[in-house]
Amino acid sequence: MMDAPPSPSPVSPPGGGGGGEDCCVKVAVHVRPLIADEKAQGCKDCVTVVPGKPQVQIGTHSFTFDHVYGSTGSPSTAMFEECVAPLVDGLFQGYNATVLAYGQTGSGKTYTMGTGFKESYQAGIVPQVMSVLFGKIETLKHQTEFQLHVSFIEILKEEVRDLLDPSCLHKAESPNGHAGKVNVPGKPPIQIRESSNGVITLAGSTEVSVGSLKEMAAYLEQGSLSRATGSTNMNNQSSRSHAIFTITLEQMQKINSLSTGDGSQNDGMNDEYLCAKLHLVDLAGSERAKRTGSDGLRFKEGIHINKGLLALGNVISALGDEKKRKEGLHVPYRDSKLTRLLQDSLGGNSRTCMIACISPADINAEETLNTLKYANRARNIKNKPVVNRDPMSSEMLKMRQQLEYLQAELCARGGSSSDEVQVLKERIAWLEATNEDLCRELHVYRSRCAAVDPRDIDAQDASICSVKGEGLKRSLRSLEASDYQMVETVQSDTREIDDEVAKEWEHTLLQSTMDKELHELNRRLEEKESEMKLVGGFDTVALKQHFGKKIMEMEDEKRVVQQERDRLLAEIENLSAGSDGHAQKLQDVHSQKLKTLETQISDLKKKQESQVQLLKQKQKSDEAAKKLQEEIQSIKAQKVQLQHRMKQEAEQFRQWKASREKELLQLRKEGRRNEYERHKLQAINQRQKMVLQRKTEEAAVATKRLKELLEGRKSSPRENGSLSNGHVANGQVLSISFLPSRGNFFA
Numbered sequence: 001m002m003d004a005p006p007s008p009s010p011v012s013p014p015g016g017g018g019g020g021e022d023c024c025v026k027v028a029v030h031v032r033p034l035i036a037d038e039k040a041q042g043c044k045d046c047v048t049v050v051p052g053k054p055q056v057q058i059g060t061h062s063f064t065f066d067h068v069y070g071s072t073g074s075p076s077t078a079m080f081e082e083c084v085a086p087l088v089d090g091l092f093q094g095y096n097a098t099v100l101a102y103g104q105t106g107s108g109k110t111y112t113m114g115t116g117f118k119e120s121y122q123a124g125i126v127p128q129v130m131s132v133l134f135g136k137i138e139t140l141k142h143q144t145e146f147q148l149h150v151s152f153i154e155i156l157k158e159e160v161r162d163l164l165d166p167s168c169l170h171k172a173e174s175p176n177g178h179a180g181k182v183n184v185p186g187k188p189p190i191q192i193r194e195s196s197n198g199v200i201t202l203a204g205s206t207e208v209s210v211g212s213l214k215e216m217a218a219y220l221e222q223g224s225l226s227r228a229t230g231s232t233n234m235n236n237q238s239s240r241s242h243a244i245f246t247i248t249l250e251q252m253q254k255i256n257s258l259s260t261g262d263g264s265q266n267d268g269m270n271d272e273y274l275c276a277k278l279h280l281v282d283l284a285g286s287e288r289a290k291r292t293g294s295d296g297l298r299f300k301e302g303i304h305i306n307k308g309l310l311a312l313g314n315v316i317s318a319l320g321d322e323k324k325r326k327e328g329l330h331v332p333y334r335d336s337k338l339t340r341l342l343q344d345s346l347g348g349n350s351r352t353c354m355i356a357c358i359s360p361a362d363i364n365a366e367e368t369l370n371t372l373k374y375a376n377r378a379r380n381i382k383n384k385p386v387v388n389r390d391p392m393s394s395e396m397l398k399m400r401q402q403l404e405y406l407q408a409e410l411c412a413r414g415g416s417s418s419d420e421v422q423v424l425k426e427r428i429a430w431l432e433a434t435n436e437d438l439c440r441e442l443h444v445y446r447s448r449c450a451a452v453d454p455r456d457i458d459a460q461d462a463s464i465c466s467v468k469g470e471g472l473k474r475s476l477r478s479l480e481a482s483d484y485q486m487v488e489t490v491q492s493d494t495r496e497i498d499d500e501v502a503k504e505w506e507h508t509l510l511q512s513t514m515d516k517e518l519h520e521l522n523r524r525l526e527e528k529e530s531e532m533k534l535v536g537g538f539d540t541v542a543l544k545q546h547f548g549k550k551i552m553e554m555e556d557e558k559r560v561v562q563q564e565r566d567r568l569l570a571e572i573e574n575l576s577a578g579s580d581g582h583a584q585k586l587q588d589v590h591s592q593k594l595k596t597l598e599t600q601i602s603d604l605k606k607k608q609e610s611q612v613q614l615l616k617q618k619q620k621s622d623e624a625a626k627k628l629q630e631e632i633q634s635i636k637a638q639k640v641q642l643q644h645r646m647k648q649e650a651e652q653f654r655q656w657k658a659s660r661e662k663e664l665l666q667l668r669k670e671g672r673r674n675e676y677e678r679h680k681l682q683a684i685n686q687r688q689k690m691v692l693q694r695k696t697e698e699a700a701v702a703t704k705r706l707k708e709l710l711e712g713r714k715s716s717p718r719e720n721g722s723l724s725n726g727h728v729a730n731g732q733v734l735s736i737s738f739l740p741s742r743g744n745f746f747a
């Protein structure tokens with residue numbers, strides 16, 4: 001087992017893998033059978049489970065959950081494997097988890113969780129969690145170090161009570177009538193705190209380290225026996241509080257060791273620390289006070305219990321309503337201790353499973369319906385579990401990845417970067433060599449100044465000094481020239497940026513031209529289509545038939561009229577053979593009729609002709625429609641081609657842009673590196689300049705001094721002789737005071 005662990009914090013793994021994904025709260029329903037009491041009361045089963053489906057029906061209501069156990073649903077034995085085992089597996093990957101048992105008094109929460117310490121409760125969730133946990137630890141212990149801690153608290157009347165407090169091991173009868181722990185006087189109350197990284201912790205609660213299954217079971221038993229229970233109408237041994245048994249699993253994994261840049265291995269640096277918590281929550285009964293038959297103290301207790309459950313309901317409502325969640329509505333976690341403690345389990349960093357326990361008895365129908373509604377809303381809650389690494393190991397992981405990346409990059413870049421590095425190294429070496437030369441010169445000059453006898457100093461020395469000064473000035477200029485090279489690099493970068501802007505501009509122009517073309521094609525298409533509607537709006541076949549029929553009718557009519565005319569003509573001929581007045585009269589009438597018929601015939605002919613004309617026109621418009629149709633087809637083909645081209649161009653541009661961005665990223669990185677080198681070189685450069693400046697100044701001062709000395713000696717040779725020692729001494733003192741120590745120079 002490990003030593004004191006670093007405090008963990010929820011850290012999304014680099015690259016986003018394995019964490020931070022939304023996952024809904026899983027909800028399962030556990031329907032217990034009718035118990036002896038209910039049978040004795042003659043209760044009927046009012047809950048139906050649709051076989052083969054996770055669906056529960058009560059009255060007219062029907063609910064679908066993730067799983068339904070008991071009754072005609074899945075067997076209760078499958079509950080652990082399907083709902084809880086994945087959460088236990090997740091613990092080993094660093095994910096927090098919560099299992100909540102919810103339901104009215106006597107619905108089977110304690111039975112389901114298995115915290116009742118009766119034989120029948122052994123199949124419950126907590127005992128199975130413990131045995132699976134230790135089984136897994138046993139198989140993994142050769143590659144991972146584990147540390148397990150447990151804590152057990154209950155929330156009673158909005159007070160957090162420590163069920164594992166070693167200072168009061170014996171169960172005591174509390175003044176308010178229920179069994180429970182006695183608060184030790186002077187012991188500070190347990191407080192719920194939120195750390196800076198959002199982790200909810202319990203300050204002051206006992207957290208014991210456990211090394212075996214037996215030990216853990218003993219703590220669970222000890223805590224369970226200390227739990228506040230009391231009897232109600234509905235359950236003789238009713239849990240009056242919300243109980244939370246928390247298992248903390250810490251693990252130090254040895255992950256694949258990685259070789260460092262110099263080829264050595266750093267095994268010790270590759271440990272990864274993970275820490276995850278599993279909350280096993282047995283909530284107090286959710287029934288309404290009046291049904292429990294509770295009175296007095298129990299009733300007050302009920303109010304407090306329900307305060308937690310009410311707040312829990314409000315939290316579930318706020319989180320379960322997608323609209324409210326999106327609007328970022330306030331979630332009232334702080335309304336009760338229970339919701340505050342379960343903050344991470346509901347909408348936070350945890351994988352959560354809620355088990356809604358229900359009784360099938362018809363007398364509990366109302367409560368059962370409420371439980372199902374409550375649970376149904378919880379299904380909409382989305383959590384965001386992340387791997388809980390300690391910041392140090394996640395930072396190390398990041399650095400390791402960065403190192404790997406840089407090594408890969410170095411390999412990929414091959415010679416070109418090493419050339420650059422070489423150039424920079426050479427420049428640094430050159431600057432350092434120049435620096436050393438200058439220092440050496442300075443040193444020589446200084447010692448010469450100190451040792452020189454002013455009598456030996458003549459104008460020649462002064463000229464040497466001025467020549468040296470010139471040399472130093474030249475050095476200064478050469479250093480400035482190196483600055484110019486850097487400016488040139490920047491200018492070439494600017495040129496590249498210009499190219500990029502031009503390319504983007506070109507792309508935008510091309511896209512907008514193609515957009516215009518597309519727009520134009522769309523306009524033409526619309527035009528042609530509306531023309532087409534005008535031309536081809538009629539039913540051509542029907543129209544043809546109509547005209548054909550009309551012409552035929554006219555043909556018939558014409559024939560009838562012509563026959564009538566022929567008949568009349570024949571009659572007139574017969575009549576003209578006779579000579580009496582009556583015949584004459586008839587002849588006149590017939591002639592009249594004949595005339596009318598002639599006009600009718602010519603009318604019909606005209607109509608027929610116009611109909612033929614119309615038919616011809618129709619044929620023409622049919623041809624026009626066909627042509628239009630062809631045009632429309634060709635415009636559509638052009639449009640498709642253009643869209644295809646646009647897509648291609650956009651894709652090409654996207655690819656180009658992506659590669660540019662990649663390049664840019666690389667360049668930026670290089671730029672940063674170069675910038676750093678530049679700063680370094682500039683600093684050296686600056687220092688060199690200062691040295692040169694000072695040296696030039698010193699040379700000038702020394703020259704001046706020497707000249708003064710020479711002149712002084714020339715003007716009073718006698719005095720000179722007696723004072724020469726003093727002057728020399730003074731000169732030395734002066735020269736020392738003029739020349740700061742080498743240490744000061746480079747400070």
Ligand SMILES: Nc1ncnc2c1ncn2[C@@H]1O[C@H](COP(=O)(O)OP(=O)(O)OP(=O)(O)O)[C@@H](O)[C@H]1O
Pocket residue numbers: 031032033035070076103104105106107108109110111112120235237238239240283284285357
């Ligand atoms: N699945 C089941 N099969 C058989 N009996 C069950 C089952 N679930 C519960 N019971 C029985 O029902 C009774 C009440 O169960 P339990 O004490 O677990 O209810 P509870 O919800 O924890 O009640 P409270 O909230 O009052 O503590 C117990 O006698 C228990 O043995």
